[in-house]
Amino acid sequence: MQPRAVPAPPGIELWLVEGIATESERSLLQGLLSEDERARASAFKVEDARASFIVSRGLLRTILGDALACDPASIRLQEGEHGKPSLGGMHAQSGIEFNVAHSGDVFLYAVSRGRAVGVDVERKKEGMAVEAIAQRYFAPEEARRLLEQAPSEQRVPNFYRCWTRKEAYLKAKGTGLTTKLDEFEVTFLPDEPPAMLRTEIVGEDPHDWQVFDVAVPEGYVAALVARR
Ligand SMILES: CC(C)(COP(=O)(O)OP(=O)(O)OC[C@H]1O[C@@H](n2cnc3c(N)ncnc32)[C@H](O)[C@@H]1OP(=O)(O)O)[C@@H](O)C(=O)NCCC(=O)NCCS
Structure with missing residues (x-):
């Protein structure tokens, strides 16, 4: 499941992933998740929703790890008042903003420096x-x-x-x-x-x-x- 860049306006990267993760891809991505994210994944009752959350977060961490040149598993994510994830910990002041959306077999990521972004x-x-x-x-x-x-x-x-x-x-x-x-x-x-x-x-x-x-x-x- 390799993110592929899609055309985006200047200063913003858009990454798209299409397909269903194999079991080994999913377990690699799961290995990048924080303890909180793993607990959140286990709480999903529907298997497809659990798999989708794991893949979505694992891919997000991979993309952010590239943008920040750091280990994807070390990234701390925090959530705003209404649940919007953003960078926390040592990267909170990095100026990198991002957003995620998924539907069916498509995962879409926007990453920018200093501009609030939203995708659907x-x-x-x-x-x-x-x-x-x-x-x-x-x-x-x-x-x-x-x-x-x-x-x-x-x-x-x-x-x-x-x-x-x-x-x-x-x-x-x-x-x-x-x-x-x-x-x-x-x-x-x-x-x-x-x-x-x-x-x-x-x-x-x-x-x-x-x-x-x-x-x-x-x-x-x-x-x-x-x-x-
Ligand atoms: C944001 C929202 C529109 C997403 O709707 P959706 O169609 O189910 O899902 P999408 O595929 O478009 O986006 C999901 C991603 O949006 C991001 N997201 C979650 N809340 C968000 C918010 N308030 N603003 C921006 N992005 C948000 C997350 O990264 C999420 O991915 P994740 O499941 O991997 O964490 C919907 O969840 C919402 O309205 N949330 C705010 C209200 C709410 O329910 N809050 C409860 C938590 S405090």
Whole structure:
């Protein structure tokens, strides 16, 4: 499971890993985990979720170990108020920021120096009630544009573009889904450049954030959001 670099904006690295780890790969990656992470892995009741957490954290440590030129197992990770991992211990002041997302067999990592980053990747699922989800959770103007401004066959890709950009933004901020999805708007139609459009979130300015599409395997959609 070798991370492969995918095109990224200047100053940010994007790493993608696709596939299912063999047992020996998984046990190597597990060997990099901290005691806390191993305890967290053991607490998963569903085997797939446990395996995915081990692989995700092991790969994250490998990528951060390269960025910091240190032993991946020695890296200390800490979590923000809403669970966003960041570097702790002797690397807390390194200026390196990162974020992780996984869906299906794809793991995506963003690493930057000094810019808050968030990533999201989603495997497109057939038969999702995208109209109902958009109407319930997105900003009203986003739901309206999703339903009215594009042919219905574009609705599913448009929905996933909107969803991944919104979630990547909330992961860059670190609040995740504790922030409501209808409090801000992003672009998502195919002919619109990726961008934040508007926000009602106190203290937030949409111009402070850049939004990027990420090239991922067929069947997936991904986005990166970075603070300017
Ligand atoms: C962040 C969040 C949107 C991720 O959703 P998801 O679709 O299940 O998962 P993704 O694949 O996109 O991302 C998972 C990774 O995001 C990172 N992450 C976790 N919380 C995060 C946060 N608040 N902000 C940014 N990144 C976060 C972790 O690295 C995690 O990977 P891990 O399982 O290896 O630790 C969701 O977990 C969330 O909203 N969390 C905040 C609210 C919450 O539940 N907090 C409880 C913990 S205090």
